[in-house]
Amino acid sequence: MHKIEKNNLSVNQLVKEILERDIFLSVSLKKGYANLSAVTRTLMPLVESRLGKKLNQEALMSALKRNRDFSTNFEPGIKKVLAQSSIKLTTGMVKIVIPNAYIQEFLDAMSDEFVKDTAYMSIGMQHTTIILEERIYDVLPRNLNRNIIDNRRSVAVMHILSPESVIETPGFLVSIYERLAMAGINVEETTNSYTDAIIVVKDQDAGEAFTSISDLIKFSRINI
Template sequence: MTAQSLSEIVRRLVDADPCVRDCLARGIVNYSELARRIKPLVEREAKRGASLEAVKAALVRYASRLREQNIQTPQRRLLEVLAKSALELRTGVTVATVRLHALPRLVEAAAALVGRTRLLFLMQSIASVTITVSSEYFDYIEQRVGRENFIEVYPDQAVLVIVSPPAVVETPGFTAYITSILARNGININQIESVYTDTILVLSLDDALRAFQLLREAIEVAKRSLREYEKGQAANTE
């Protein structure tokens, strides 16, 4: 096994775990411990043995490459977008999944609610359509579409909208960053949709309240991180 092939295997393994890659780029990794953890994976990929020292050396080389590429620039862009984002929480929402053949009826019923309901989303998949609507209008939707055409109905849902600046459209990793925060805290996202500058999450009411608090804290942390970064930049120019 050549050093180049070993380095490539290590790079692929690191890139497969965004958290590890980020820590490696920031220089906050214990290289020896990480090498011990990924050594069995490296050997399985290489189909032969690899020394701990060689794996560690490959990690050090890749970390150096990441820092040379200024890999934290995308992270800063992400934090800038998050710091300028705002949260909106809307409760009293029902989410229902309808069989695809009932789509014409559903569209007709939804069109009649435009301008009347405070919340209305339609999303079509391969075999079904999901409607998210203010709960007070769900009975109307059900009557127009026919109860027999509903697959699942989820009452007492909430919609959490993250309203971001236009830069979010071209910022890689924003949705992944948001969802990873929620996943690490055991919050399930029932539906997710991105509409221009809005990232829309549909959750149970209990999860939505927790998600609101977590993301509010994340926004404040992003603001503080940017302030510290700017202070550091100013100090470096003096």
């Protein structure tokens, strides 16, 4: 879901966006755990700031009532896998793309660093994407640069480790990507290997992306 531009916002759209981003708030409203009036007062400054105008409290409360039935619903199998998953975030990474013909040349240059540090590689039909720490990239031989066809600094890697049951759980990765889309996060690169999922986002989006997936995991653990 794309971020909604300020001049196109309605109260209903904005409330729906807030509830999509905050799993715990949406569930609390749906199940009656949260006081509707208190939530309205808390959200009022944020909503007015996003709308760029004063808002009637009753209008915001009505929008919350209309949207409080929204909640994140997953198949039990997906929720169970999420509950057993963990996530790690690494910022300050570099993503480079090279033709497959030069893979060995890069691996030879990085062999010592691969053992000690964080690096990921995804091999396609014609090109290979390598994601590594900026400090490793900065000490690579300069002559390797001529073979790099794309170079992006300041990216972050979310490493999601799941139980083996993820292999037999359709829709698991879709649930992750949908959650990021709801948060307005653009995925730069993604790959998976057995029980590992690697998702690359911009450094500037790293905090929100991590919180979105971490909350999803926490939500699954308490609602399994």
